[in-house]
Amino acid sequence: MSNVTFPPLKNDLILRAARGQHTERAPVWVMRQAGRYLPEFRELRQKYDFFRLCQTPELATQVTLQPIDRYPDLIDAAIIFSDILVIPQAMGMEVLMNPGPVFTKPLDVPEDMHALQTDGIKERLQYVFDAISLTRTRLAGRVPLIGFCGAPWTLMSYMIEGGASKTLQKSKTWLFKYPEQSKALLQVLTTACIEFLVGQVEAGAQLLQVFDSNGGDLSPHDFAQFSLPLPRVLRRRSPPQANYDTVGLDWTVDPRDSSIPRDVALQGNLDPTVLYGGRGAIEQEVKRMCAEFRAARPTTGWIANLGHGITPGVDPDDLEWFFQCVHKYSSLDSK
Numbered sequence: 001m002s003n004v005t006f007p008p009l010k011n012d013l014i015l016r017a018a019r020g021q022h023t024e025r026a027p028v029w030v031m032r033q034a035g036r037y038l039p040e041f042r043e044l045r046q047k048y049d050f051f052r053l054c055q056t057p058e059l060a061t062q063v064t065l066q067p068i069d070r071y072p073d074l075i076d077a078a079i080i081f082s083d084i085l086v087i088p089q090a091m092g093m094e095v096l097m098n099p100g101p102v103f104t105k106p107l108d109v110p111e112d113m114h115a116l117q118t119d120g121i122k123e124r125l126q127y128v129f130d131a132i133s134l135t136r137t138r139l140a141g142r143v144p145l146i147g148f149c150g151a152p153w154t155l156m157s158y159m160i161e162g163g164a165s166k167t168l169q170k171s172k173t174w175l176f177k178y179p180e181q182s183k184a185l186l187q188v189l190t191t192a193c194i195e196f197l198v199g200q201v202e203a204g205a206q207l208l209q210v211f212d213s214n215g216g217d218l219s220p221h222d223f224a225q226f227s228l229p230l231p232r233v234l235r236r237r238s239p240p241q242a243n244y245d246t247v248g249l250d251w252t253v254d255p256r257d258s259s260i261p262r263d264v265a266l267q268g269n270l271d272p273t274v275l276y277g278g279r280g281a282i283e284q285e286v287k288r289m290c291a292e293f294r295a296a297r298p299t300t301g302w303i304a305n306l307g308h309g310i311t312p313g314v315d316p317d318d319l320e321w322f323f324q325c326v327h328k329y330s331s332l333d334s335k
């Protein structure tokens with residue numbers, strides 16, 4: 001589906017695992033791998049505002065490649081440097097990063113939705129597509145490139161709460177007090193997400209991840225109603241790249257949990273705090289994680305990752321050790 005040709009891929013481990021194929025070892029990457037724990041990232045961040053980095057393809061590409069250059073032969077995927085909140089921005093909402101996201105005018109009542117610009121969203125996100133194409137070229141086939149977006153419910157909750165929230169009281173109130181308007185907003189966001197993801201694949205993204213960070217706050221019934229439609233629609237628009245072939249787990253879920261469908265590959269799930277525990281703790285926990293995933297998926301694929309984004313204080317050498325431990329303990333011949 002990509003419009004451009006790029007250098008041939010040398011490492012397709014994560015693509016095979018995401019499709020459910022058994023791999024010689026688990027592919028590995030970490031969420032927020034281009035982030036504040038890296039001194040080279042902090043250096044650039046001192047010069048540029050967060051969204052300036054996202055909006056300038058040359059800079060976004062440079063940041064995306066930082067972990068790939070630092071850990072050659074250890075990381076199996078790059079993820080485009082951006083943020084889930086670029087969609088609300090493209091709908092005309094102002095978002096600042098200081099240090100977490102802050103919306104200057106969150107949605108308060110359904111009438112506020114009239115101010116949202118629902119046409120031309122994909123066009124205003126062209127900078128992400130340009131960053132993806134440039135990154136694909138500069139990756140030169142070393143590893144696949146992941147594109148992403150936030151899931152509609154997570155975006156809606158940020159747009160109403162105005163930032164991170166523990167209780168999601170305002171956005172959940174919308175669901176129950178203004179159900180029709182909430183559905184309309186989710187519909188607009190679903191369309192925007194799908195156009196955005198399809199555009200990323202056209203620009204060169206080889207794998208897509210949808211972050212539904214606030215999905216766990218919905219009841220199973222509301223999750224099915226408000227969050228699950230996206231992959232079904234996406235699948236119709238962009239087969240076969242866009243199946244939810246893989247489900248990401250955090251550390252509160254045991255990969256052997258019988259409620260997890262059998263027909264998906266798994267990704268996860270080390271508690272990022274383990275990375276503060278020193279080499280002994282990292283090795284022990286990675287070994288245990290690999291054994292659990294191997295038991296859960298003895299003949300199909302899984303992807304090693306943290307259960308959440310890496311945090312700013314981690315020593316980059318300890319992350320290197322994490323990668324080395326995954327290589328060792330997820331190999332077919334490891335005990």
Ligand SMILES: Cc1c2[nH]c(c1CCC(=O)O)Cc1[nH]c(c(CCC(=O)O)c1C)Cc1[nH]c(c(CCC(=O)O)c1C)Cc1[nH]c(c(C)c1CCC(=O)O)C2
Pocket residue numbers: 030031032033034035036045050079080081082083084085097099100101148164211213309
């Ligand atoms: C909810 C959410 C956001 N953004 C994202 C999510 C979903 C995943 C999750 O639940 O964490 C996803 C995201 N954010 C970022 C990426 C880039 C790719 C990567 O390296 O993983 C990705 C995939 C960069 C970022 N996004 C952000 C940073 C740090 C900001 C900085 O450089 O000042 C980075 C590297 C900021 C951000 N952006 C967001 C928050 C809540 C924060 C503050 C939290 C934090 O500080 O880590 C919104």
